[in-house]
Amino acid sequence: MTHKKQHSLLNKANEASDMISKHIKDDHVIRIISHNDADGLSAAGVIANAIKEEGGQFHTTILSRLKPEDVKELSKEKYNLFIFSDMGSAHLKLINKFKSEVIIADHHQVDDTESEDHIIHVNPHIYGIDGSKELSGAGSSYLSIRNLGDGENNKKHLAPLALVGAFGDMQFNDGFIGANELIVEDGIEFGNLEIHQDLKIVSKNQEPLYKSLAYTLNPAMPGLTGDLEGSMGFLEKIGISYGIKFTDLEDEEKDVLKDELIKLNPDIFGSIYSVPKENPVLRNLEEYSYILDACGKNKKTGLGLSIAFGERAEALDAALNLQKKYRDQLIKGMEWIKREGAVQMDFIQYVYSEDKVLKSVMGTISSVGIAAEILDSDKPILSMARMHNDVKVSGRTTRDMIEKGVDLGKVLHDSSLSFGGQGGGHDIAAGAMVPYKEMDNFLNLVNDMVEHQIENN
Numbered sequence: 001m002t003h004k005k006q007h008s009l010l011n012k013a014n015e016a017s018d019m020i021s022k023h024i025k026d027d028h029v030i031r032i033i034s035h036n037d038a039d040g041l042s043a044a045g046v047i048a049n050a051i052k053e054e055g056g057q058f059h060t061t062i063l064s065r066l067k068p069e070d071v072k073e074l075s076k077e078k079y080n081l082f083i084f085s086d087m088g089s090a091h092l093k094l095i096n097k098f099k100s101e102v103i104i105a106d107h108h109q110v111d112d113t114e115s116e117d118h119i120i121h122v123n124p125h126i127y128g129i130d131g132s133k134e135l136s137g138a139g140s141s142y143l144s145i146r147n148l149g150d151g152e153n154n155k156k157h158l159a160p161l162a163l164v165g166a167f168g169d170m171q172f173n174d175g176f177i178g179a180n181e182l183i184v185e186d187g188i189e190f191g192n193l194e195i196h197q198d199l200k201i202v203s204k205n206q207e208p209l210y211k212s213l214a215y216t217l218n219p220a221m222p223g224l225t226g227d228l229e230g231s232m233g234f235l236e237k238i239g240i241s242y243g244i245k246f247t248d249l250e251d252e253e254k255d256v257l258k259d260e261l262i263k264l265n266p267d268i269f270g271s272i273y274s275v276p277k278e279n280p281v282l283r284n285l286e287e288y289s290y291i292l293d294a295c296g297k298n299k300k301t302g303l304g305l306s307i308a309f310g311e312r313a314e315a316l317d318a319a320l321n322l323q324k325k326y327r328d329q330l331i332k333g334m335e336w337i338k339r340e341g342a343v344q345m346d347f348i349q350y351v352y353s354e355d356k357v358l359k360s361v362m363g364t365i366s367s368v369g370i371a372a373e374i375l376d377s378d379k380p381i382l383s384m385a386r387m388h389n390d391v392k393v394s395g396r397t398t399r400d401m402i403e404k405g406v407d408l409g410k411v412l413h414d415s416s417l418s419f420g421g422q423g424g425g426h427d428i429a430a431g432a433m434v435p436y437k438e439m440d441n442f443l444n445l446v447n448d449m450v451e452h453q454i455e456n457n
């Protein structure tokens with residue numbers, strides 16, 4: 001069954017490869033439109049690399065959100081082939097009206113719109129494959145270019161970049177499943193992807209060890225994640241010099257560190273997916289995704305794109321500076337949340353800020369706050385950031401709460417509608433925009449709805 005679904009998806013994706021190939025032969029400049037997060041940037045990178053290798057040309061635009069107006073504007077552009085990656089499925093109705101050929105390589109939810117003959121829609125959901133867990137936008141894009149070039153010379157070397165997108169969308173959960181697994185196999189078969197067991201702390205060869213620990217968000221470690229002083233104290237206590245880089249530790253010290261970290265969170269030791277021949281800071285695919293994410297979050301999408309396209313040297317230095325800035329903000333945010341805590345209601349908790357720096361990291365610090373046990377995990381958390389007349393809400397909860405009946409996507413969708421806002425998402429993570437003046441009423445309604453969900457479970 002699973003194989004049959006995957007087979008149908010691959011067949012559709014092969015049609016995309018054929019279509020791209022035809023336009024490259026005709027010397028058409030291919031128009032790529034992609035999303036500004038790590039997945040979207042990897043997706044655009046996968047496609048752009050493939051086209052370039054085949055001698056084709058492209059023109060790329062990165063958007064934070066694809067709005068109907070954007071789609072209408074794009075439809076007026078004189079290109080023969082458009083590729084939407086990590087976005088587009090939600091706008092199939094509008095895209096069907098394009099006069100040119102279009103490939104949509106997405107993994108977001110689909111509705112029941114059928115695509116017209118000149119549209120190739122590559123999306124796992126169409127084939128009953130869960131696009132939130134089993135294939136990313138970069139993955140859909142990868143499958144769409146996988147068969148470009150002649151047999152020997154296909155695009156399996158781009159598999160790791162596709163997995164960077166999957167890491168960016170947090171599809172790695174103790175391993176990859178479904179269509180992502182096929183991409184892993186491609187990378188291993190080609191020979192540039194390697195999997196080994198190691199400590200999953202970040203920037204091992206860049207930062208002093210205490211910073212590596214404090215900057216490690218996934219998995220979170222109670223007392224260390226987001227806490228520079230806590231990390232220093234921990235290392236002092238176990239007798240390891242905190243100013244040294246992980247890669248400069250003696251083997252025995254690495255063993256001591258590993259044992260002590262596993263006591264805090266066993267998930268800290270596990271599979272690392274890497275490209276050994278890559279620049280050290282991008283070698284670990286998960287860390288590669290963090291760097292692209294930092295570019296996207298700081299509105300430096302051109303920079304992220306050029307890295308995904310293979311530029312290193314100065315581009316990478318610039319991206320690392322952005323990451324440094326982002327990490328400083330995160331530490332500041334974690335200190336704030338540790339100091340202030342969350343405001344408690346009966347069934348939810350929330351944090352609110354008007355501070356510019358805090359607002360930009362609020363969603364991350366509240367979910368990391370729960371994972372690092374700074375905040376209670378027995379109530380969903382909403383982080384609220386004021387944007388002019390509205391409040392931007394991001395909500396997170398845990399698997400345990402979902403089992404108790406909580407579905408944040410539904411709650412934020414229904415509650416925001418009641419106040420003329422909009423919202424939605426997944427059961428575990430969701431978002432909304434509501435008018436600022438309705439914030440208290442909104443919070444009360446969310447609290448009631450969560451109570452209702454739990455009591456009716």
Ligand SMILES: [Mn+2]
Pocket residue numbers: 039040086107136137138169
């Ligand atoms: Mn995505």
